[in-house]
Amino acid sequence: MQSQPPESYEPNTWLQQQMEHEQQKKLADEAKKQSAETTGNEEEEEDVLSKPCGPHKRRFNFVMVRNITFAIPEGYDVDGANIEYLGGGSFGNVIKTSAVCRDGLRRWVAIKKMREPFFDPHHARRIFREIKLLQLMRHDNIICALDLYTPDEENDFRDVYVVTEFAGRSLYRILKQQRDYGRRVLTEEHIKFIIYQIIRALKYIHSANIIHRDLKPGNLALTDDSDLMILDFGLARSLEKKDTTLTQYVQTRWYRSPEVIYWKIDSYTNLADMWSVGCIAAELLTGEPLFPGDDVNAQYQRITQLCGSPDEELLTKIENDNSSAMKAVIQSYKVYKRRNFREVFAAHNPSDDIIDLIEKLLVLDPEKRITVEEAIQHPYLAEFSLPEDEPRADHIFDLDDSQARTRFEWRDAVWKEIMNYRRLSSSPSIPGEADR
Ligand SMILES: Nc1ncnc2c1ncn2[C@@H]1O[C@H](COP(=O)(O)OP(=O)(O)OP(=O)(O)O)[C@@H](O)[C@H]1O
Numbered sequence: 001m002q003s004q005p006p007e008s009y010e011p012n013t014w015l016q017q018q019m020e021h022e023q024q025k026k027l028a029d030e031a032k033k034q035s036a037e038t039t040g041n042e043e044e045e046e047d048v049l050s051k052p053c054g055p056h057k058r059r060f061n062f063v064m065v066r067n068i069t070f071a072i073p074e075g076y077d078v079d080g081a082n083i084e085y086l087g088g089g090s091f092g093n094v095i096k097t098s099a100v101c102r103d104g105l106r107r108w109v110a111i112k113k114m115r116e117p118f119f120d121p122h123h124a125r126r127i128f129r130e131i132k133l134l135q136l137m138r139h140d141n142i143i144c145a146l147d148l149y150t151p152d153e154e155n156d157f158r159d160v161y162v163v164t165e166f167a168g169r170s171l172y173r174i175l176k177q178q179r180d181y182g183r184r185v186l187t188e189e190h191i192k193f194i195i196y197q198i199i200r201a202l203k204y205i206h207s208a209n210i211i212h213r214d215l216k217p218g219n220l221a222l223t224d225d226s227d228l229m230i231l232d233f234g235l236a237r238s239l240e241k242k243d244t245t246l247t248q249y250v251q252t253r254w255y256r257s258p259e260v261i262y263w264k265i266d267s268y269t270n271l272a273d274m275w276s277v278g279c280i281a282a283e284l285l286t287g288e289p290l291f292p293g294d295d296v297n298a299q300y301q302r303i304t305q306l307c308g309s310p311d312e313e314l315l316t317k318i319e320n321d322n323s324s325a326m327k328a329v330i331q332s333y334k335v336y337k338r339r340n341f342r343e344v345f346a347a348h349n350p351s352d353d354i355i356d357l358i359e360k361l362l363v364l365d366p367e368k369r370i371t372v373e374e375a376i377q378h379p380y381l382a383e384f385s386l387p388e389d390e391p392r393a394d395h396i397f398d399l400d401d402s403q404a405r406t407r408f409e410w411r412d413a414v415w416k417e418i419m420n421y422r423r424l425s426s427s428p429s430i431p432g433e434a435d436r
Pocket of ligand 1: 086087089090091093094110112143164165166167168218219221231232
């Protein structure tokens with residue numbers, strides 16, 4: 001059981017403190033802006049920077065974007081015209097700007113300000129995992145942390161910022177635009193290259209014993225050259241570790257595998273990610289989400305209408321892995337036969353190979369689903385396949401996140417991550433860094 005927070009940190013008080021903190025920053029920001037406007041002094045920008053603060057005594061500009069105050073470190077571009085709001089999910093808000101990096105190049109970067117990172121232990125653990133994985137992953141198709149900071153002092157630590165390379169537009173936005181304008185921008189070649197890169201990244205992720213658990217178009221970004229990056233590792237976890245607490249958050253339901261939603265809740269494996277790849281591949285082909293169920297029952301119906309109901313063998317596994325009650329529930333649903341995928345997708349003129357791959361991905365029984373190592377060798381991807389350039393992780397990632405911690409202990413752990421963050425050559429440079 002999680003220990004209770006001290007009284008002064010009851011959620012309401014905590015929230016109130018967060019809001020006051022935001023308010024103070026807003027006021028400071030406005031005051032600085034006004035003073036800059038009155039003097040009209042070009043050099044005023046220097047004065048807008050805060051005093052050195054945070055664990056590394058960096059200086060910050062406090063910039064408002066969509067009513068949210070972002071602490072942007074000295075050295076990053078803070079010209080409002082160059083700052084773009086990319087979006088906000090349940091766990092943070094993201095902006096795009098640029099910064100001169102340690103290798104001398106200017107890069108577009110995405111700055112994510114975590115939303116109330118230490119609100120409760122689950123939330124705090126999610127932030128911890130995301131930060132940990134963004135530092136561990138080193139792969140062309142996976143986003144990694146270029147900077148990790150807070151403007152706060154340790155005794156008043158509330159805000160966490162993670163900087164990653166700007167990875168292009170999200171696949172969600174691209175697909176939505178296709179639908180909105182009724183015009184296809186993703187060609188067959190694009191689709192194949194996208195699927196190849198997702199599977200190439202998953203080969204690495206799974207070899208590190210990590211399950212992503214949240215693969216969906218919104219977590220995949222594409223550059224103008226069609227280079228793909230997997231974003232967002234907040235829901236990822238180590239394979240061996242059981243974790244009941246986060247199950248409720250897992251994945252946008254449409255891309256979730258049946259064993260995650262219905263029958264193996266806590267013991268699913270990395271094959272759950274392969275189901276998500278199947279859903280994404282079918283969506284790329286048709287332009288529409290494959291299983292857009294309004295609720296879990298509707299979702300189940302859509303899945304079984306296409307993939308067929310569980311057969312006797314799978315029902316026995318469900319009974320053994322879960323319970324006979326679960327088996328009975330599954331049996332109470334209407335029974336469907338698996339459809340012929342070639343016929344279902346015929347209107348989109350698919351190649352035999354893409355249909356064969358989707359059929360092998362969208363298999364109800366995870367033990368019979370294609371693995372990432374098999375998928376990357378599938379004939380559909382042969383055109384891009386280059387085994388010597390499809391790296392596996394060189395070790396299993398230890399997330400150090402299995403023990404129960406209070407949100408204050410998670411906060412301490414995140415503080416340590418920020419303190420010990422090792423900057424890359426592609427990380428934004430800190431002015432005067434070379435002299436430090
Ligand atoms: N490095 C990046 N490059 C390009 N776009 C990014 C980058 N990081 C985040 N984004 C975009 O910013 C938006 C917000 O991202 P964020 O991870 O906070 O939310 P989300 O994934 O939409 O939601 P949730 O975290 O609730 O699943 C998304 O549209 C995402 O595609």
